[in-house]
Amino acid sequence: MKGRLNKGVSSPSKFAAALAPFLLVAILALLPLLEPGSETIRLLFVTFVWVTVSVAWNLLGGFGGQVSFGFAVFYGLGAYAAALSLNRGISPILSFLLAGSVAVLASLLVGLPTFRLKGPYFAIATIGASEAVRVVMTNVSITGGASGYRIMETGTFHQLQHFYTALALAVIAMAISILVQRSKFGLALIAIREDEEAASDLGVNPFRAKLLAHALAAALTGAAGGVYARYAAFIHPQGVFAFSVGVAILLMPIIGGVGTVWGPVIGAVVYGLVHEELIASFPQLHLLLYGSLLILIIFFEPGGVIGLLEKSFRVFAYTRRLSGSHPQR
Amino acid sequence: MSAVDLLNLVIAALLLAGVYAAMSVGMTIVYGVMKIVNLAHAGFLMLGAYFVYELYARFSIDPLVGVVLAFPVFFFIGLAVHWILIRRIPSSDQPTLTSLLLLFGLWLVLQNLGYLIWGNADRAILTPRTLYVLQIGPISFPAVRLIVFGAAVASIGGLELVLHKTWFGGAVRALMQNSDAGRIVGVNVEKTARIAFGVGIAFAGAAGGLLAMLYSFSPDFGGSFLLRAFVIIVLGGLESFAGVAIGALILALAETFSILVLPASYQPAIAFSLLVLALVVLPEGVAGLWNKRHRLA
Amino acid sequence: MAPILSVDRVTKYFAGLAALKEVSFELRQGGIYGLIGPNGAGKTTLLSIVAGALRPTAGSVIFQDRRLSGAKSFRAVRAGIVRTHQIPRPFRALSVLANISVGSRFGLHAQRSASGTRDERRILEWVGLAHVAYIPAATLSVGDQKRLELARALAARPKLLLCDEVCSGLTESETLSVLRLLREIQQAGTTILYVEHNLKAIMSVCDHVIVMNYGRKLAEGSPEAMQNDPAVIEAYIGRTAGT
Numbered sequence: 001m002k003g004r005l006n007k008g009v010s011s012p013s014k015f016a017a018a019l020a021p022f023l024l025v026a027i028l029a030l031l032p033l034l035e036p037g038s039e040t041i042r043l044l045f046v047t048f049v050w051v052t053v054s055v056a057w058n059l060l061g062g063f064g065g066q067v068s069f070g071f072a073v074f075y076g077l078g079a080y081a082a083a084l085s086l087n088r089g090i091s092p093i094l095s096f097l098l099a100g101s102v103a104v105l106a107s108l109l110v111g112l113p114t115f116r117l118k119g120p121y122f123a124i125a126t127i128g129a130s131e132a133v134r135v136v137m138t139n140v141s142i143t144g145g146a147s148g149y150r151i152m153e154t155g156t157f158h159q160l161q162h163f164y165t166a167l168a169l170a171v172i173a174m175a176i177s178i179l180v181q182r183s184k185f186g187l188a189l190i191a192i193r194e195d196e197e198a199a200s201d202l203g204v205n206p207f208r209a210k211l212l213a214h215a216l217a218a219a220l221t222g223a224a225g226g227v228y229a230r231y232a233a234f235i236h237p238q239g240v241f242a243f244s245v246g247v248a249i250l251l252m253p254i255i256g257g258v259g260t261v262w263g264p265v266i267g268a269v270v271y272g273l274v275h276e277e278l279i280a281s282f283p284q285l286h287l288l289l290y291g292s293l294l295i296l297i298i299f300f301e302p303g304g305v306i307g308l309l310e311k312s313f314r315v316f317a318y319t320r321r322l323s324g325s326h327p328q329r
Numbered sequence: 330m331s332a333v334d335l336l337n338l339v340i341a342a343l344l345l346a347g348v349y350a351a352m353s354v355g356m357t358i359v360y361g362v363m364k365i366v367n368l369a370h371a372g373f374l375m376l377g378a379y380f381v382y383e384l385y386a387r388f389s390i391d392p393l394v395g396v397v398l399a400f401p402v403f404f405f406i407g408l409a410v411h412w413i414l415i416r417r418i419p420s421s422d423q424p425t426l427t428s429l430l431l432l433f434g435l436w437l438v439l440q441n442l443g444y445l446i447w448g449n450a451d452r453a454i455l456t457p458r459t460l461y462v463l464q465i466g467p468i469s470f471p472a473v474r475l476i477v478f479g480a481a482v483a484s485i486g487g488l489e490l491v492l493h494k495t496w497f498g499g500a501v502r503a504l505m506q507n508s509d510a511g512r513i514v515g516v517n518v519e520k521t522a523r524i525a526f527g528v529g530i531a532f533a534g535a536a537g538g539l540l541a542m543l544y545s546f547s548p549d550f551g552g553s554f555l556l557r558a559f560v561i562i563v564l565g566g567l568e569s570f571a572g573v574a575i576g577a578l579i580l581a582l583a584e585t586f587s588i589l590v591l592p593a594s595y596q597p598a599i600a601f602s603l604l605v606l607a608l609v610v611l612p613e614g615v616a617g618l619w620n621k622r623h624r625l626a
Numbered sequence: 627m628a629p630i631l632s633v634d635r636v637t638k639y640f641a642g643l644a645a646l647k648e649v650s651f652e653l654r655q656g657g658i659y660g661l662i663g664p665n666g667a668g669k670t671t672l673l674s675i676v677a678g679a680l681r682p683t684a685g686s687v688i689f690q691d692r693r694l695s696g697a698k699s700f701r702a703v704r705a706g707i708v709r710t711h712q713i714p715r716p717f718r719a720l721s722v723l724a725n726i727s728v729g730s731r732f733g734l735h736a737q738r739s740a741s742g743t744r745d746e747r748r749i750l751e752w753v754g755l756a757h758v759a760y761i762p763a764a765t766l767s768v769g770d771q772k773r774l775e776l777a778r779a780l781a782a783r784p785k786l787l788l789c790d791e792v793c794s795g796l797t798e799s800e801t802l803s804v805l806r807l808l809r810e811i812q813q814a815g816t817t818i819l820y821v822e823h824n825l826k827a828i829m830s831v832c833d834h835v836i837v838m839n840y841g842r843k844l845a846e847g848s849p850e851a852m853q854n855d856p857a858v859i860e861a862y863i864g865r866t867a868g869t
Contacts, residue, residue: 061426067429067430069433109605110605113605113608113609117608119424119567120366120424121563121608123424123429124366124559124604125601125604127368127555127559128601128604128605131552131556131601132597132600135595135597135598136595138594139592139594139595187720187727187728188732190717190719190720191728194716194718194719195716197679197715198711198715199717199732200679200699200700200703201679201709201711202700202703202729202732202733202779202781202782203700203703203734203782204732205700243549243552247437250430254430258426259719285445287437287440287441288438288441288442288444288445290434290437291435291436291437291440292434292438293434294430294431294437295431295434295435298427298434299417299431506641
């Protein structure tokens with residue numbers, strides 16, 4: 001819907017804006033030609049995974065306004081599903097698809113009973129789901145319980161293959177996010193975020209839209225978990241299902257700017273670059289910092305980095321608001 | 330299983346239900362009045378545990394006295410938190426993105442302040458009472474559990490009294506039924522909300538102290554109890570005190586009897602299963618069932 | 627001609643209290659019907675039930691020979707019943723045009739095409755919001771929000787439009803322009819059920835008025851007949867005249 005509504009925007013800047021994502025992806029895709037160190041590639045790989053899950057969370061939380069604390073469930077289930085299939089000789093692509101499908105099933109388990117009801121049930125159930133799944137996975141013997149699970153793939157390790165897989169997934173997530181924002185489906189989600197009852201009074205089926213957004217987000221997050229698991233080759237419940245993973249997934253889009261296409265990407269990049277440094281320097285403190293950051297952002301800049309940029313560039317801000325993609329509180 | 334075993338389990342569940350109810354009423358009152366899901370409840374449970382622990386360890390103050398002291402102390406903490414954070418949340422009839430994320434952030438902060446101050450080692454409050462067991466015929470009552478149950482029931486009784494005998498109680502009940510109606514009959518919403526939040530946090534702190542007498546704890550202590558409190562108030566229909574008691578009993582029974590069929594390590598998953606079941610079968614909670622019967626009558 | 631809507635002995639309880647007791651009435655295609663009554667008479671509850679947002683405790687709502695089950699307002703929209711809210715509920719972050727798009731893209735005969743179609747622009751011009759099409763709805767004045775509420779509902783192409791106090795809080799001239807709009811909507815073939823506190827507004831625009839009191843239907847008939855009905859004067863007009 002954005003294109004048509006933004007009639008005031010001059011066409012050269014629109015053209016540049018449309019071109020920018022392709023340029024960015026091309027640069028990233030060609031980056032390995034510069035032969036960066038494997039550490040740089042690893043960092044980029046991790047950032048692509050974060051971008052995917054951050055964009056995924058934003059589909060439901062940012063556009064649809066449904067706060068989930070339980071995305072670690074999808075990430076972890078995806079990681080385990082991919083790990084189990086890879087060890088059974090299933091091809092990586094199929095494994096990632098399976099990872100996404102398992103996450104979709106989990107999303108339905110939480111979404112079906114809660115999205116029908118008005119009230120805080122969904123947010124509450126997501127906290128419950130992440131606790132419960134972590135407990136169960138710590139005890140399930142087929143995946144080694146708390147001691148973790150190793151992926152044994154035959155063949156040599158090509159870091160660049162992982163790099164391109166993660167990049168491709170992030171690009172898919174971005175494409176979905178852009179399509180959703182411009183589609184009728186996205187309009188329904190934003191309307192639900194703003195006023196669910198009023199949306200229903202105009203013909204939007206809130207239950208279906210939320211369920212679909214949740215499933216879509218789960219699929220991407222599960223696949224990202226699978227891609228990460230294949231790279232890490234070893235996963236354990238306290239890692240992929242960790243409370244801090246769930247926190248990270250919702251923190252990234254909020255840092256960047258919820259309800260926008262680029263906010264979650266910016267948030268993920270910032271988080272991906274800063275996170276490991278922070279953990280290294282403040283092993284105890286990083287969650288304290290994240291919690292404080294969350295409170296500060298909600299109070300002082302609910303639009304996140306994007307909101308801050310918009311305030312700095314008033315003209316840009318004007319056209320943005322028209323597109324209606326900015327959450328209001 | 331013998332009849333005595335069964336009776337012992339039922340009694341254990343009943344005693345557990347008392348604490349569960351005490352730790353959930355604080356959440357119910359905050360949700361009922363303000364329509365805010367207090368995710369930071371877990372953080373205050375944890376702080377309450379350490380509060381009672383520190384009083385006992387440093388000043389040899391009896392944990393029960395510590396729990397009593399927790400009420401006023403955490404009431405004022407609640408008022409302060411309300412003044413600094415909560416009153417800035419735009420009011421709404423539904424939990425908003427803002428309130429959920431804000432209180433989640435507060436929980437993270439509290440939890441990690443806990444790590445900063447007390448480290449991640451498990452602590453426990455051990456008094457001469459801790460291991461004492463009262464034996465009546467074939468039935469055994471662990472003394473601590475009896476005491477904790479008594480304290481929990483007394484505190485809930487006190488709250489009931491306040492709710493039915495004071496202007497604050499009247500205001501709370503009016504707002505829980507309908508915020509617009511409350512406003513029309515002249516309830517001071519802002520003031521009621523502030524005090525309700527204080528009372529909610531007071532109960533969280535005191536319940537944390539009670540829980541600390543039963544279980545060992547660390548700064549992430551509150552998390553699993555937060556989930557339990559959710560399940561209880563959902564079972565209770567979110568805004569009903571009688572519902573909380575019933576919800577607490579249901580969860581306590583389910584958890585206590587689950588050890589017959591499931592390894593104890595799966596216990597935290599029971600609460601979630603019960604939550605999903607409750608949402609599917611009784612979306613309006615036990616209280617909803619009650620209302621329906623009334624409507625038909 | 628068969629009625630477009632028939633409400634049959636609809637009863638609604640809230641937590642044991644009766645808000646509506648056995649209310650029945652019929653609406654014929656193409657009319658403007660007024661629904662009046664003192665505060666707490668059950669008008670908005672009745673509207674919400676017809677709009678499918680509430681499920682009646684007993685009784686039925688039949689729209690174009692189809693029984694509406696209630697509790698899902700989007701189903702009613704897809705059958706052709708759209709409501710407005712007494713207090714406007716715009717999607718605040720969305721532009722005025724995007725607000726209207728929600729109606730046109732999810733209402734009856736929902737469009738596949740993108741926003742900003744001729745239809746949407748025509749509606750905007752009709753209600754007088756064309757000059758603020760790209761402004762976020764949050765920034766509109768109360769009067770404009772009321773217009774947007776109406777425009778959004780129209781965009782969903784209702785066969786039966788339920789208007790809840792579209793004139794309350796408006797100035798005299800704004801009221802007149804909204805009433806003129808209602809008449810134009812009717813002339814375009816839409817049936818209107820109009821809940822209003824403002825008696826003058828109702829009497830000037832409606833062909834037929836239903837009067838409610840204490841959750842029951844008190845009387846119905848032409849505006850003139852209602853103004854002279856002793857029971858109605860007693861219950862409603864007498865009381866408001868005193869205030």
